[in-house]
Amino acid sequence: MIPVNYYLALSAVLFGIGALGVLVRRNALVIFMSIELMLNAANVAFVAFSRQFGELDGQIMVLFVLTVAAAEVAVGLAMIVAIFRTRASINVDELNLLRG
Amino acid sequence: MFELAPLVLAFPIAGVLLNLLFGRYLNERWISIIGVAAVGGAFGVAVLQALALAGSGYHAHLALLANWIEVGQLQAPWQLRVDTLSVTMMLLVTGVGMLIHIYASGYMHGDARFARFFIYLNLFITAMLVLVGGDNYLMLFVGWEGVGLCSFLLIGFWYDAGEPSASARVGGEPQAGAGNARAGRKAFVVNRIGDFGLLLAMFMIFWRVGSLQFDAVADYFSVQGAAAGGLATVITLLLLVGVCGKSAQIPLFVWLPDAMAGPTPVSALIHAATMVTAGIYLVARSAVMFELAPVSQMVVALVGATTAFMAGTIALAQYDIKRVLAYSTISQLGFMVAAVGLGGYVAGMFHLLTHAFFKALLFLSAGSVIHGVEHGAHATHAHVDVQDMRVMGGLRSKMPVTFWVYLIGALALAGVFPLAGFWSKDEILADAWHVGMVEGHWHGVLVYVLLALAALSTALYMTRQIILVFFGAPRSEAAAHAHESAPLMTAPLVVLALLSVLGGLLNLPGWHALGTWLEHTHEFFQTGAFNALVAGISTLVALAGIGLGYRVYFLAPRTTADAADALQPALGPMFGFLRGKWFVDELYDAVIVRPFERGARSLAFALDWNFWHDGFHNSVLAAGFRMLAAFLSGPVDKTVIDRLFDALAGAVRVVGSRNLQRLQTGYVRNYALGVVLGVVAVMGYFVSRSI
Amino acid sequence: MTAAPLIIFAVLAAVAVASGLAMMLSQNAVYSALFLVINFTVVAVLFLILGAPFIAMLQITVYAGAIMVLFIFVIMLLGGERLPAPQQRLRWQQPLAVVLVLALLALAGYVFAQGAAPAAVLAEPQDYGSPAALGLLLFTKYLFPFEFTSLLLLVAMIGVVVLTAVEERRRRLPRASRRT
Numbered sequence: 020m021i022p023v024n025y026y027l028a029l030s031a032v033l034f035g036i037g038a039l040g041v042l043v044r045r046n047a048l049v050i051f052m053s054i055e056l057m058l059n060a061a062n063v064a065f066v067a068f069s070r071q072f073g074e075l076d077g078q079i080m081v082l083f084v085l086t087v088a089a090a091e092v093a094v095g096l097a098m099i100v101a102i103f104r105t106r107a108s109i110n111v112d113e114l115n116l117l118r119g
Numbered sequence: 120m121f122e123l124a125p126l127v128l129a130f131p132i133a134g135v136l137l138n139l140l141f142g143r144y145l146n147e148r149w150i151s152i153i154g155v156a157a158v159g160g161a162f163g164v165a166v167l168q169a170l171a172l173a174g175s176g177y178h179a180h181l182a183l184l185a186n187w188i189e190v191g192q193l194q195a196p197w198q199l200r201v202d203t204l205s206v207t208m209m210l211l212v213t214g215v216g217m218l219i220h221i222y223a224s225g226y227m228h229g230d231a232r233f234a235r236f237f238i239y240l241n242l243f244i245t246a247m248l249v250l251v252g253g254d255n256y257l258m259l260f261v262g263w264e265g266v267g268l269c270s271f272l273l274i275g276f277w278y279d280a281g282e283p284s285a286s287a288r289v290g291g292e293p294q295a296g297a298g299n300a301r302a303g304r305k306a307f308v309v310n311r312i313g314d315f316g317l318l319l320a321m322f323m324i325f326w327r328v329g330s331l332q333f334d335a336v337a338d339y340f341s342v343q344g345a346a347a348g349g350l351a352t353v354i355t356l357l358l359l360v361g362v363c364g365k366s367a368q369i370p371l372f373v374w375l376p377d378a379m380a381g382p383t384p385v386s387a388l389i390h391a392a393t394m395v396t397a398g399i400y401l402v403a404r405s406a407v408m409f410e411l412a413p414v415s416q417m418v419v420a421l422v423g424a425t426t427a428f429m430a431g432t433i434a435l436a437q438y439d440i441k442r443v444l445a446y447s448t449i450s451q452l453g454f455m456v457a458a459v460g461l462g463g464y465v466a467g468m469f470h471l472l473t474h475a476f477f478k479a480l481l482f483l484s485a486g487s488v489i490h491g492v493e494h495g496a497h498a499t500h501a502h503v504d505v506q507d508m509r510v511m512g513g514l515r516s517k518m519p520v521t522f523w524v525y526l527i528g529a530l531a532l533a534g535v536f537p538l539a540g541f542w543s544k545d546e547i548l549a550d551a552w553h554v555g556m557v558e559g560h561w562h563g564v565l566v567y568v569l570l571a572l573a574a575l576s577t578a579l580y581m582t583r584q585i586i587l588v589f590f591g592a593p594r595s596e597a598a599a600h601a602h603e604s605a606p607l608m609t610a611p612l613v614v615l616a617l618l619s620v621l622g623g624l625l626n627l628p629g630w631h632a633l634g635t636w637l638e639h640t641h642e643f644f645q646t647g648a649f650n651a652l653v654a655g656i657s658t659l660v661a662l663a664g665i666g667l668g669y670r671v672y673f674l675a676p677r678t679t680a681d682a683a684d685a686l687q688p689a690l691g692p693m694f695g696f697l698r699g700k701w702f703v704d705e706l707y708d709a710v711i712v713r714p715f716e717r718g719a720r721s722l723a724f725a726l727d728w729n730f731w732h733d734g735f736h737n738s739v740l741a742a743g744f745r746m747l748a749a750f751l752s753g754p755v756d757k758t759v760i761d762r763l764f765d766a767l768a769g770a771v772r773v774v775g776s777r778n779l780q781r782l783q784t785g786y787v788r789n790y791a792l793g794v795v796l797g798v799v800a801v802m803g804y805f806v807s808r809s810i
Numbered sequence: 811m812t813a814a815p816l817i818i819f820a821v822l823a824a825v826a827v828a829s830g831l832a833m834m835l836s837q838n839a840v841y842s843a844l845f846l847v848i849n850f851t852v853v854a855v856l857f858l859i860l861g862a863p864f865i866a867m868l869q870i871t872v873y874a875g876a877i878m879v880l881f882i883f884v885i886m887l888l889g890g891e892r893l894p895a896p897q898q899r900l901r902w903q904q905p906l907a908v909v910l911v912l913a914l915l916a917l918a919g920y921v922f923a924q925g926a927a928p929a930a931v932l933a934e935p936q937d938y939g940s941p942a943a944l945g946l947l948l949f950t951k952y953l954f955p956f957e958f959t960s961l962l963l964l965v966a967m968i969g970v971v972v973l974t975a976v977e978e979r980r981r982r983l984p985r986a987s988r989r990t
Binding site (some may be wrong): 051056068069073075088100 | 812815816817819823826827828830831833834839843849850853856857859860861862864865868869870872873876877879881884885887888899900903904907908911912914915918919921922926929934935938939943944948951955960962963965966967969970972973981
Binding site for chain 2 (some may be wrong): 839900907910914924987
């Protein structure tokens with residue numbers, strides 16, 4: 020069996036890639052995808068721990084994460100569409116109205 | 120079935136809330152259905168309580184609703200006491216109350232404040248049930264004040280009476296301006312005096328007994344016996360002050376006639392049948408103390424008898440149909456107070472019940488008469504005082520149902536055999552006879568004589584009223600065009616008339632149903648023996664009164680509205696004295712009200728305004744304060760403090776915000792970077808700690 | 811421990827990391843989305859290996875299916891495959907971000923290295939990860955959160971409708987003028 024540490028390492032790497040994507044990309048859609056990747060990395064950790072301890076609670080958590088992710092994507096994409104209507108752009112760097 | 124007891128309060132409260140929240144969206148039909156159903160439900164519960172008592176050996180049952188005040192020794196829970204005395208009162212309040220609610224839904228038809236009226240009525244029922252159902256003096260006091268409040272609200276219900284918009288309403292008294300509101304205020308203030316006495320009595324009870332629960336008080340005084348006689352005398356005299364206020368006895372009766380400014384159902388419910396009898400209930404409830412205080416008993420009996428006589432004579436010379444009934448009510452309340460003062464608690468309660476029946480009947484019938492004449496006045500555009508008996512006459516054929524029930528009510532009130540009033544009044548007179556003749560107390564004789572004279576005047580003024588209102592020829596256009604009221608109003612009248620006829624069965628001599636029923640609450644509650652001699656004298660007195668009235672008023676009928684009263688020549692200046700209500704109002708006005716106002720004015724102008732305001736306040740306080748304020752605001756605040764903080768704020772602005780502003784770039788990704796930075800920092804911190 | 815599972819894991823992990831990197835780096839958003847699909851599929855296989863068949867299927871249908879379709883749909887709708895202008899602002903953020911993420915991974919690696927070796931993985935219990943077992947848990951212990959997610963989804967649904975609804979600006983002519 021693969022030790023749980025391997026999965027956690029994979030989870031960490033995927034999370035890092037996701038975080039990097041959020042930080043360096045300007046396309047709002049890709050930023051969203053990166054967030055999904057981060058959530059997915061968390062899911063990997065959940066399932067791995069679940070297997071490690073032989074409890075199903077971790078998998079249940081994944082279920083809830085999935086639900087939240089679905090809701091979040093729906094609302095987020097709707098917001099992107101709404102922003103695109105007014106600004107004609109999905110470049111987050113053009114959205115700096117809140118500048119101090 | 121005892122567990123249903125809290126429902127007796129829940130029903131009227133629900134009625135209040137429903138009409139309060141939704142009344143504005145409902146039409147009159149539903150508002151009145153809610154109001155009547157609320158009281159009807161309470162009546163049903165009260166009947167069930169009575170059955171439960173009968174089925175469980177008549178033992179008092181306590182139903183704890185909630186804890187209220189628990190401070191050291193003082194324990195005052197919200198607790199209902201279901202015993203024969205309280206159930207009797209509950210049945211009366213809800214039963215007669217329900218009939219009056221039904222009547223009111225017809226009488227108040229078309230009133231702009233229809234829903235409010237039923238809210239107040241249901242609130243009154245709630246408060247009255249708290250009063251009679253409570254298990255301690257504090258709860259009784261809450262109900263006592265509650266009914267006082269409702270009485271105030273309902274007397275001033277047409278607070279705008281007299282204004283053109285309100286003058287056209289059906290049954291409205293064409294009084295000027297805020298007269299009704301003033302009447303409400305008078306009732307409230309006069310009642311306050313009585314409440315003060317009741318409060319002091321409660322303080323005394325708590326001080327010496329350590330509890331306000333009825334049982335605890337009763338136990339204390341039973342154990343102490345004659346040793347607590349002095350204390351009992353003080354407490355009962357203070358209670359008497361409360362009784363005088365609420366039950367309109369000398370010297371605090373002046374508010375009740377003015378209370379007739381309220382709508383007639385209110386006069387019937389509150390100022391005849393239920394609220395004003397709270398004083399009698401209070402005395403009956405505190406019977407243990409009164410039995411230990413013969414002096415108080417004597418005072419109570421004399422006050423009651425004097426009131427009965429005085430109010431009875433005043434009623435002889437009044438022209439306002441409701442005012443006659445108001446003085447009659449005071450007079451009958453005097454009978455009851457005299458009865459409980461003589462130790463005839465059953466007689467007092469008996470008269471309370473029968474009086475509730477026939478006086479409610481009389482008031483409601485009077486309302487029907489007013490209603491009819493008002494219609495006539497409206498149809499003919501005549502401007503008359505629709506409550507003035509001088510403009511009535513000949514209504515017998517116009518309003519047959521009202522006439523017959525009024526006649527029954529009047530005969531019952533006059534004490535004619537075998538109607539309800541005969542039995543109950545006779546029992547009181549028999550008790551007085553017993554105390555005076557058999558036990559040989561001088562005050563018993565005096566009470567008996569006063570009450571007999573009051574009974575004579577009762578028969579006389581009721582005969583006068585009947586003849587003035589219903590016989591002879593109509594003395595105004597309005598009376599000529601009057602017509603019978605709607606069935607919704609006459610139906611309760613018929614029921615009350617039946618009760619007025621049969622009410623005597625409650626405590627018929629030899630049967631004593633009420634006596635044996637109330638006996639279970641207290642051993643003092645005993646029915647006196649029937650005295651054929653007294654009954655005979657009573658009957659003779661009643662017949663004499665009626666005969667006199669017939670001779671004076673029927674054989675020489677009043678022909679015009681402004682003719683002198685037929686009794687006037689015989690009595691001479693006496694009549695003016697009675698017509699002026701013994702000038703008690705004027706006496707109070709001269710002795711209390713006007714000196715009080717004058718004193719208040721002099722205090723306000725001389726002391727408060729001239730001395731305190733102009734002198735001390737303006738020249739000393741205000742000037743000194745202004746100087747101090749000028750000093751503080753000028754040198755201290757403006758120069759030192761302001762500059763300090765200006766400098767501080769300027770420094771912050773220059774150092775902080777100019778530089779910190781740059782951090783807020785507006786770029787989301789920037790902020791995300793900040794988050795990651797924070798994560799790394801926190802993780803680094805934990806890792807470094809673990810090393 | 812035979813080498814086979816380890817090799818399988820290594821291959822899958824490599825594909826996952828590679829597709830993740832490709833998703834992050836590719837300039838065309840459509841490619842990004844497709845790489846993400848690959849990533850999700852691989853992770854689903856990992857779930858299968860970890861004894862979570864139900865979650866794996868859910869991952870495929872919800873993530874790789876529904877959510878990614880939504881993404882591609884929006885990309886196509888808005889024409890957001892490429893951003894028109896080259897990056898001008900915040901150029902300095904990129905190196906900083908790489909350093910920070912590497913630091914994060916280094917810290918995580920340090921924690922892994924320091925942590926005690928995990929206990930041996932338990933044998934897979936009976937019915938582990940089956941829909942029945944999962945459902946039982948979901949409707950007993952996690953009933954309230956489960957019900958609550960329905961509320962969450964409802965709110966999201968309403969939110970989406972509100973956010974994307976086109977404001978109707980019907981300029982109705984006054985009645986008088988319409989009659990002419």
